[in-house]
Amino acid sequence: MMQKTIAAALLACGLLAAGLAAAGDCPAHYVGGRLPEIHNQKMAAATTELCYGVFGVMHSGLTRTPLWSAEHLTADNLAAAQDLSRENSFHAEPQLPAGQRAELSDYARSGFDRGHMAPNGDMPDRASQHQSFTLANMVPQDGDNNRHIWAGIEGAVRKMALKEGDLYVITGPAFIGGKLQKIGKVLVPSHLYKVVYSPRQRAGAAFFIENKSTTDYQVLSIAELESKIGINLLPSLSAQQKDTVLRLPNIRQRKAKR
DNA sequence: CGGGCCTCCCCT
DNA sequence: AGGGGAGGCCCG
Numbered sequence: 001m002m003q004k005t006i007a008a009a010l011l012a013c014g015l016l017a018a019g020l021a022a023a024g025d026c027p028a029h030y031v032g033g034r035l036p037e038i039h040n041q042k043m044a045a046a047t048t049e050l051c052y053g054v055f056g057v058m059h060s061g062l063t064r065t066p067l068w069s070a071e072h073l074t075a076d077n078l079a080a081a082q083d084l085s086r087e088n089s090f091h092a093e094p095q096l097p098a099g100q101r102a103e104l105s106d107y108a109r110s111g112f113d114r115g116h117m118a119p120n121g122d123m124p125d126r127a128s129q130h131q132s133f134t135l136a137n138m139v140p141q142d143g144d145n146n147r148h149i150w151a152g153i154e155g156a157v158r159k160m161a162l163k164e165g166d167l168y169v170i171t172g173p174a175f176i177g178g179k180l181q182k183i184g185k186v187l188v189p190s191h192l193y194k195v196v197y198s199p200r201q202r203a204g205a206a207f208f209i210e211n212k213s214t215t216d217y218q219v220l221s222i223a224e225l226e227s228k229i230g231i232n233l234l235p236s237l238s239a240q241q242k243d244t245v246l247r248l249p250n251i252r253q254r255k256a257k258r
Numbered sequence: 259c260g261g262g263c264c265t266c267c268c269c270t
Numbered sequence: 271a272g273g274g275g276a277g278g279c280c281c282g
Binding site: 259264 | 271272273274275276277278279280281282
Binding site for chain 2: 113148
């Protein structure tokens, strides 16, 4: 059976370097085929676009995390994902130079989870699933956050995509504030976001949450989120579209103990 | 409304 | 390989 090879991905990266940067290497994963634009110059340094089967990430060699991970969720792929059991295969990203990438040792006994940006639960086949376990798709995430409220957000977005038929999703970290923690050489994000864009409704919105044990989260417009993180995530949208807040499902608050 | 079961994140 | 917590969901 034919499968997309790493060699093909590397070739595409070469084409990117040759001048197709506006669309990026994997336009199929992006709304309108447009690559997000990083406006903060410091964040733009040492970035590498990595394209995988059903998602693409922009990796930062400074934070040693993705800055975003972009997916086009479809009902068909999600149906396939539901039939795929989880097989863990956390690994450092071989396409990245050692001086830029996270290693398993950075996360080991760090107290933080290796939190997927593009979630395992979205992956429709074994190859994509394995790709999702690259550390280029991970950030150090508070364990309680990741396993509870964040898992709830991911599940709600999958459910919404099944209902809508398809959905574009961009997930990533935010590094806000002066006292950011590191585990090994990996920067720990202060917040996490997940953008949901519905092509059918031509509108989007974002979950925004602190990277800590909490059940509180915010729903922001695309414009508000972009201003917080300094990235134009959806260059193909009009200003008006970025101000229109798509209705997102409510995520269940934790049941009070008694 | 309550209990049992399954799914979904992970860790050491 | 083994362990764990919480939310979703179905059923009575």
